[in-house]
Amino acid sequence: MTVDLDKLSVLVLDFETYFDPHYSLKKLTTAEYVNGDQFKVWGLGVRFFSEQEADWLNENDVEAFLQDVDWDNTAVVCHNALFDGYILTQYYNVHPAFYYDTAAMARGIDPMQSAKLSEVCKRLWPDDEQMRKGDELVSAKGIVDLPPDIEDQIAGYCKQDVDLTHSIYNKLKSEVPETELHIIDLTTKMFVEPKLTVDRELLTKYRDRVAEESKEKIEACGIDKKVLSSNQQFSAYLESIGINPPMKTSPTTGNKIPALGKNDAGYKQMVRKYPEHKHLWEARIAVKSRIEETRAQRFLNVINKDGSISVPLRYYAAHTGRFGGTDKLNMQNLPRGSELRKALQAPEGHLVYVADLSNIEARVLAWISNQTDLLQEFANGEDIYSNFASKIYKKPINKDDNPVERFVGKTAILGLGYGMGYKKFAFTLRNGLAGPEVDISDEDALDVVNTYRGNYPDITNFWKKCEYLITCSLQKNSEGLTYGPLTVADRALMLPNGMYLKYPGLIKRGNGYFEGSDFVYFNQKQQVKLYGGKIAENIVQALARIIITDSINKVHDYLQNTNGGSVVLTVHDEIIAVATEKDSCNIMDNIIFTMTQPPVWCKELPLSAEGGYDKAYTK
Numbered sequence: 001m002t003v004d005l006d007k008l009s010v011l012v013l014d015f016e017t018y019f020d021p022h023y024s025l026k027k028l029t030t031a032e033y034v035n036g037d038q039f040k041v042w043g044l045g046v047r048f049f050s051e052q053e054a055d056w057l058n059e060n061d062v063e064a065f066l067q068d069v070d071w072d073n074t075a076v077v078c079h080n081a082l083f084d085g086y087i088l089t090q091y092y093n094v095h096p097a098f099y100y101d102t103a104a105m106a107r108g109i110d111p112m113q114s115a116k117l118s119e120v121c122k123r124l125w126p127d128d129e130q131m132r133k134g135d136e137l138v139s140a141k142g143i144v145d146l147p148p149d150i151e152d153q154i155a156g157y158c159k160q161d162v163d164l165t166h167s168i169y170n171k172l173k174s175e176v177p178e179t180e181l182h183i184i185d186l187t188t189k190m191f192v193e194p195k196l197t198v199d200r201e202l203l204t205k206y207r208d209r210v211a212e213e214s215k216e217k218i219e220a221c222g223i224d225k226k227v228l229s230s231n232q233q234f235s236a237y238l239e240s241i242g243i244n245p246p247m248k249t250s251p252t253t254g255n256k257i258p259a260l261g262k263n264d265a266g267y268k269q270m271v272r273k274y275p276e277h278k279h280l281w282e283a284r285i286a287v288k289s290r291i292e293e294t295r296a297q298r299f300l301n302v303i304n305k306d307g308s309i310s311v312p313l314r315y316y317a318a319h320t321g322r323f324g325g326t327d328k329l330n331m332q333n334l335p336r337g338s339e340l341r342k343a344l345q346a347p348e349g350h351l352v353y354v355a356d357l358s359n360i361e362a363r364v365l366a367w368i369s370n371q372t373d374l375l376q377e378f379a380n381g382e383d384i385y386s387n388f389a390s391k392i393y394k395k396p397i398n399k400d401d402n403p404v405e406r407f408v409g410k411t412a413i414l415g416l417g418y419g420m421g422y423k424k425f426a427f428t429l430r431n432g433l434a435g436p437e438v439d440i441s442d443e444d445a446l447d448v449v450n451t452y453r454g455n456y457p458d459i460t461n462f463w464k465k466c467e468y469l470i471t472c473s474l475q476k477n478s479e480g481l482t483y484g485p486l487t488v489a490d491r492a493l494m495l496p497n498g499m500y501l502k503y504p505g506l507i508k509r510g511n512g513y514f515e516g517s518d519f520v521y522f523n524q525k526q527q528v529k530l531y532g533g534k535i536a537e538n539i540v541q542a543l544a545r546i547i548i549t550d551s552i553n554k555v556h557d558y559l560q561n562t563n564g565g566s567v568v569l570t571v572h573d574e575i576i577a578v579a580t581e582k583d584s585c586n587i588m589d590n591i592i593f594t595m596t597q598p599p600v601w602c603k604e605l606p607l608s609a610e611g612g613y614d615k616a617y618t619k
Helices: 030-034 064-067 083-091 102-109 119-124 136-140 148-175 178-192 200-221 225-229 231-240 265-273 275-288 290-301 358-366 372-378 384-393 401-416 422-430 442-455 457-472 530-560 583-597
Strands: 009-017 042-046 054-056 074-078 098-101 247-249 256-258 350-357 486-489 493-494 500-502 507-509 519-523 526-530 564-571 574-580 609-614
Touching: 009 148, 030 083, 042 083, 042 372, 054 064, 064 178, 074 148, 083 098, 083 401, 098 102, 098 178, 098 225, 098 372, 102 119, 102 148, 102 178, 136 148, 148 358, 178 530, 178 564, 200 225, 200 275, 225 256, 225 275, 231 256, 247 519, 256 442, 265 275, 275 290, 350 372, 350 530, 358 372, 358 401, 358 457, 358 507, 358 530, 372 384, 384 401, 384 442, 401 422, 401 442, 422 442, 457 486, 457 530, 500 519, 500 530, 526 530, 530 564, 530 574, 530 583, 574 583
Parallel strands: 009 074, 074 098
Antiparallel strands: 009 042, 042 054, 247 256, 350 574, 350 609, 486 493, 493 500, 507 519, 519 526, 564 574
């Protein structure tokens, strides 16, 4: 890695800043809050690693302290480094060499638990009431200039937070692999030291165009937009004109709710059934497309003073380690070809380089299950989707001449590896849940599923092995058992990078994969069903994520060491970087080469990547 962590001084810090009911991080993004006219630093709690307790610096002493620190040789520890790091870089213009984020570290270790400071302390020290976060900050709400007694309360509160963060760091640092610490640092720097800029003119025109088009469609419909935007009111309106609105089960409450999302299968069926109400469906979409107007405006609102835009990613947003969006700005969900993507650009003299790992999950599944024939097809660079489609349709299929048939093959390869049944497969194709709608009978869907399982028996056997591994995790004498890069632990599987795929509260039910066996674990008190195919999916996603994050670290180091570039965003299996426009072809080739070198724990895995570069994020 570029930074030698052992040589850095470590400083724990926590800013306390003005807030009120309308001016707070609950209402605003970090950029809007820190760059707002009301922003004010009340003070700063600090503690160097060698010191015994935290100190408080009032607002008059903060800047002088920050100017005296040797930032080139100092790492900062914060509980939510995006906030404190943003203040350091964007408000005080100081740049630490490295960021540790104890909230991110806690999420990585317990991804299904809250990473709030108070909750992490309760979890780490359940029986120690001294290790608890205070609530004195509430008493300062709305007070611009703190009187001495209130400042003393805030100082005590802040120092306690710094000491708690210091203790969390001490307790968790050895549990988080260094590669993950570098990912946390890079995720923080994507936000606090942004490299992407924004094309204001393009984004403004897009916002205004979406707003005008939506307004015209809503007015043409003749129905109040409040009715169109409300699921309950829209459902009632549909009933009033003789249409029974589609329903679905809520994933959070388990209750039946209207299925009126544009991608809901029931909604799609209703739209096809009643084409005479086209104006109504268009108006409904128009109302919902105001979300795009809102997103465009939010992008405009968060542009930094230097024209850059901070990239907010949530480290370990899922228990498989995947990133998520945060700070009210989800950059994990920017549709390909969208104006929002095109508005993200490289600064002068630089380009945006984009590369993604091809079929990474399908490759990992073939490798971990030892489905050697499929793995060899990947190694040969063959079109896997066309190959399997040829088996389905019993004739040669290719991408150019048979796009629909190939799409069915693609949906099968990407979906059936995790135990999907024929009914769900048919439902997925008929309702366009994976792309274009394909009319397929249940009988034909069953044939596809049987063809998949017949051609890839090692993958179906892997589902049983997954159940066996999870069963072993419930048996104390089986801890340490290995399967490939996985090691059985207590209600968990240790991954090859030292992190864990955890299943808290896991219990087993049933007797075998094909006999309805399943397991249950608890995700933040919510009961979640687990079975062989789902376990396989979790394992594959967790392993694929490690391959991607290892690539992120390697690509970032390459760019830093050769041309001062950096990775600035990651979206699923895609790495986005900003680097000089000089020697662009060679830079792109090196990024692709770096991404296709498999880790030592899966050196037999054939990887493939593709990409390109442009002035903007256009891929």
